[in-house]
Amino acid sequence: MSKEPGKTLLKMKVNGKAVEVMVNPTWTLLRVLREELRLTGTKKGCEQGDCGVCTVIMDGRTVNACLVLALQTESKEIETIEGLGTADQLHPLQKSFIKHGAVQCGFCTPGMLLSAKALLEKNADPTLEEIKRGISGNLCRCTGFVKIIKAIQNVHR
Amino acid sequence: MQRFQFYNPRSVEDALNFLAEKGERSKIIAGGTDLIPGLRLEEIRPDFVLNIPEINPFRGIKEMDHSFWIGPTTTFTEMVESNLLSRSFPALVQSAASVGGPQIRNRGTIGGNIANASPAADVLPALLAHGGELELQSKRNGKRIIPLAEAILSPYKTCFRSDEILTGIILKKLELGTRSAFEKLGRRKAMARARMNLTLLLRLNHREEVSELRIVPGAVMPVAKRMDRTERMLLGKKPEPLLIEAASKTLAEEMVEVTGARWSTEYKIPVLKNIFKRMMKQLLIV
Amino acid sequence: MKKRGIGIGCMYYGMGYGFSRPDVSAAEVEICEDGSIIVRSGEVDYGQGSDTIFCQMVAEELGIRYDTIQLITADTFATPNAGPTSASRLTYVTGNAMVKASRAIKKTLQSVAEEILGERDLLFLDEEIFSESHPERRISFRQLAKEGHLRGLPMVETAWHDITTKDVNPETGQGDAYSTYAYAAQLAEVAVDTETGEVEVLRIVAAADVGKAINPSNVEGQIEGGVAMGLGYALTEEIKEEGGYLKTRNLGEYMIPTSMDVPPIDPHIVEVPVSSGPYGAKGVGEPALIPTAPAILNAIANAIGVRVTELPANLENLHRLIREKERD
Numbered sequence: 001m002s003k004e005p006g007k008t009l010l011k012m013k014v015n016g017k018a019v020e021v022m023v024n025p026t027w028t029l030l031r032v033l034r035e036e037l038r039l040t041g042t043k044k045g046c047e048q049g050d051c052g053v054c055t056v057i058m059d060g061r062t063v064n065a066c067l068v069l070a071l072q073t074e075s076k077e078i079e080t081i082e083g084l085g086t087a088d089q090l091h092p093l094q095k096s097f098i099k100h101g102a103v104q105c106g107f108c109t110p111g112m113l114l115s116a117k118a119l120l121e122k123n124a125d126p127t128l129e130e131i132k133r134g135i136s137g138n139l140c141r142c143t144g145f146v147k148i149i150k151a152i153q154n155v156h157r
Numbered sequence: 158m159q160r161f162q163f164y165n166p167r168s169v170e171d172a173l174n175f176l177a178e179k180g181e182r183s184k185i186i187a188g189g190t191d192l193i194p195g196l197r198l199e200e201i202r203p204d205f206v207l208n209i210p211e212i213n214p215f216r217g218i219k220e221m222d223h224s225f226w227i228g229p230t231t232t233f234t235e236m237v238e239s240n241l242l243s244r245s246f247p248a249l250v251q252s253a254a255s256v257g258g259p260q261i262r263n264r265g266t267i268g269g270n271i272a273n274a275s276p277a278a279d280v281l282p283a284l285l286a287h288g289g290e291l292e293l294q295s296k297r298n299g300k301r302i303i304p305l306a307e308a309i310l311s312p313y314k315t316c317f318r319s320d321e322i323l324t325g326i327i328l329k330k331l332e333l334g335t336r337s338a339f340e341k342l343g344r345r346k347a348m349a350r351a352r353m354n355l356t357l358l359l360r361l362n363h364r365e366e367v368s369e370l371r372i373v374p375g376a377v378m379p380v381a382k383r384m385d386r387t388e389r390m391l392l393g394k395k396p397e398p399l400l401i402e403a404a405s406k407t408l409a410e411e412m413v414e415v416t417g418a419r420w421s422t423e424y425k426i427p428v429l430k431n432i433f434k435r436m437m438k439q440l441l442i443v
Numbered sequence: 444m445k446k447r448g449i450g451i452g453c454m455y456y457g458m459g460y461g462f463s464r465p466d467v468s469a470a471e472v473e474i475c476e477d478g479s480i481i482v483r484s485g486e487v488d489y490g491q492g493s494d495t496i497f498c499q500m501v502a503e504e505l506g507i508r509y510d511t512i513q514l515i516t517a518d519t520f521a522t523p524n525a526g527p528t529s530a531s532r533l534t535y536v537t538g539n540a541m542v543k544a545s546r547a548i549k550k551t552l553q554s555v556a557e558e559i560l561g562e563r564d565l566l567f568l569d570e571e572i573f574s575e576s577h578p579e580r581r582i583s584f585r586q587l588a589k590e591g592h593l594r595g596l597p598m599v600e601t602a603w604h605d606i607t608t609k610d611v612n613p614e615t616g617q618g619d620a621y622s623t624y625a626y627a628a629q630l631a632e633v634a635v636d637t638e639t640g641e642v643e644v645l646r647i648v649a650a651a652d653v654g655k656a657i658n659p660s661n662v663e664g665q666i667e668g669g670v671a672m673g674l675g676y677a678l679t680e681e682i683k684e685e686g687g688y689l690k691t692r693n694l695g696e697y698m699i700p701t702s703m704d705v706p707p708i709d710p711h712i713v714e715v716p717v718s719s720g721p722y723g724a725k726g727v728g729e730p731a732l733i734p735t736a737p738a739i740l741n742a743i744a745n746a747i748g749v750r751v752t753e754l755p756a757n758l759e760n761l762h763r764l765i766r767e768k769e770r771d
Contacts, residue, residue: 025160028193049260050348050695051694062259062260067190069208071208072189100660104490104491104668115260118259135702136258136346144708145671146663146708147667148702149702344698345698345701346701347701348698348701424763428758431639432639
């Protein structure tokens, strides 16, 4: 890759694929995902960690992509909503969200799904309280969370 | 965001060398949950950002003979998941669990919470109550250890020198029989800045008298501190309800002496008293 | 000490703008040669699910599959005006326009089918059109669409629906205020911490009369979301301003409820159809959130005997009222 002034080469893994991208030190992971890699499923919301719509999974744990500098993700594995399922082959959580009517405007949905996935990977059978706590960093203005919680509770049923 | 250069040091030495040269124009980034919003709003404009989460010696929780050592880039989630900490410092772990939401806890670090020195920091008061000490290191002066209680000078300002890094947090083991409690009061149950929090540490002797008491309210004063006068009132005495009632008054007075009367004082006085009494009661039932 | 209480909130709500303010909406339904459908309307779905129910309505009228419909909305270049997404009016006003446009085009299709099948008692069902008395006489919707185009018939229809009311008598307030009204009632159970002013909402039961639930799961979602908004309105949400500058500029300061703050919600759909609504529907939207704050405040009053008259009932505000009561 050609050298660009002020930019640094960043190598990381996104959805299982090795990625190399020239980044400016001031860029966040969110900016690189959306604007350089064109993975716009990760949403841009408050940009200060208050809403959770930019949630991605980094090395197995959820983070707000707006609160990680791109260069901090060197050698890390990032999972975005694009890696969760495809239109033909939805992830069980995606199927469950549809089945339970857990999507209204959809803006919180990608982040919500990734928080749910990270939760279930650590805890396959969470209690109601654990689910509520697990998605407590993801605000939703439409649903009142009721159907989202149901979708997570019943993902394997 | 104003332009800066990003430096990813490979070792503690590398980081110390970097700071020795460029410390005054640098900001250290760990989890970045406080720093990045500050950079975005251009409240801080460093020329260099030094990234420390990848420095392995800065991570983890170790048990020593008489103390525990916590690496500065240990995240709140790692603290909550640590059996070692949960067993030895339950109130501290509760305070870590009360931070923001999962994403913030996964990223935010204990060292960052200290270095940012926010008046509303969730973990700071609990660390103070546990008598935390900080291990600082620089190329020029090597290592020094200072009490956390002396480290924070004013809101968002520490005594750390520009060429220094916080390299560890030390907590002395508590004496057997020490009880602790933490409570946070926020406007909602998650993602809430503390309106107030309170950490209590209590030990009684065989005569049921208070042999140790530490009281640290958080988010009510510019800099959290132990409330010495209230602690002394109860030391060596049996914690009877009337005495606790009197102590709660002193506690509120001590707070107001620091803060003066503000719009929120009217709320904070009675509520601090109430929470103190309630938590004392809980600790005495144990 | 934690004290529990129960409270009820009730409301009625005039759907749409009322009081002779223009309240009109348009929809356009086009049948393509391959039998697929394009629906155009200026309506905006910002999460409430109007796109879904409009497709359902058109599918219901034409007896076709919901997923053969392509919906184009809110594009001034392509769509007729449907008025704003506000006043909880879309189901009721735009829904009527959808049904009207669908029925108009169905009439054309019906005449073609009558000619081809030689029968008049035709049903449009499951992508087919057939005679009720002679079910073997049938034609697929796709074929019928093609026949319509081959005959050069108008295969696009626009409908305009107007619910503008006459208004009330300005002297007496009597008369024709709104085209129809929705009703809702909610029950809240709370626990109030008298030592800190903290209110925990334990449960909300919410009933809403929507006329007819076009999509029951959507209606439940609207009720649950409305309750969560009402809860925030009652307890935490506040716009602060200082010298003309907004102080609550982000979601850390303007606090909406998180997943930990919303209690179990028990939604009940009540269906009392109105003849003026599509399939009897009145819609949902605002009626789902209006009773929540009163129900919660009534529950607080029931729990601790303190009447909240200013929102939000946050820690400081509620504790001040508790202290004032203690002083009395």
